[in-house]
Amino acid sequence: MLTLRPLAMLPILVLPTLAPAQETAEYQVTLSEDIAAAPADVWAVIGDFQDMSWHPAVVATEGEGGSEPGATRVLTVGQVGGPTISETLEDYDAGAMTYAYTITETPPEVLPVSDYSSRITVMAADGGGSTVEWSGTFKRYDTSAEPAEGQTDDAATAAATAVYQAGLEALAAKFGG
Numbered sequence: 001m002l003t004l005r006p007l008a009m010l011p012i013l014v015l016p017t018l019a020p021a022q023e024t025a026e027y028q029v030t031l032s033e034d035i036a037a038a039p040a041d042v043w044a045v046i047g048d049f050q051d052m053s054w055h056p057a058v059v060a061t062e063g064e065g066g067s068e069p070g071a072t073r074v075l076t077v078g079q080v081g082g083p084t085i086s087e088t089l090e091d092y093d094a095g096a097m098t099y100a101y102t103i104t105e106t107p108p109e110v111l112p113v114s115d116y117s118s119r120i121t122v123m124a125a126d127g128g129g130s131t132v133e134w135s136g137t138f139k140r141y142d143t144s145a146e147p148a149e150g151q152t153d154d155a156a157t158a159a160a161t162a163v164y165q166a167g168l169e170a171l172a173a174k175f176g177g
Contacts, residue, residue: 024143025153026115029160030135033168037175039130043097043122045174046132049073049089054174055167067092067099083107090117097122106141111159112151113138132171134164 035042045054049067052058057077065071071089076082086105093099098121106113118136125131138160142151171177 024139026137026139027153027157027160028135028137029157029164030133031161031164031168032131032133033172034125034177035130035132035172035175036177037130039097039122039124042130042132042171042175043094045171046120046122047094047097047099049092049099049101054170055163056170057163057166065089067094072104077110083110085111091119108141108148108151111163112141113156113160114141114143115139116160132168134168136160136164 047067049071050061050063050073052061052073052075058075059078059080059082060076061073062076063071063073067089069089069092073087073089075085075087077085084105085103085107087101087103089099089101091098091100098119100117100119102118103111103113103116106116116136116138118134120132120134123131123133138156140147140151140153140156142148147153
């Protein structure tokens, strides 16, 4: 005798696999810093995609492609031989003093983000000097429903904010701010 019971159970077994994956929120961080220097002078320090020596966390930068879209760089952070972050230049406009890049690989213990894209821009400030704006959008690195410790939304946002803040403060100090 033929029974439909196994077929009747099939939707119960299949439906859970059809449920949509949990969507992870995207965050944006934007920080700016007024710098006591002409925009061209600030751009001369930060405008070379292959040189991030101005950031205090970066101890070495290696890359290929200069400052042309598609160029890559690998940042060694913390200490010589330390962890690395790989990035790709997406857009570069020397005239507008801005470039955009994405992170292609990062250890989550260093920067717990994924789908990260960022832009840094130097602008003339009202009353003289410059304003540097650094912004980025990202998701947390661990996109599971229950992220690992240190890889939550708050941790990702705090890490990106700390990177931007340290870099902007170092620029201000370099120009006497």
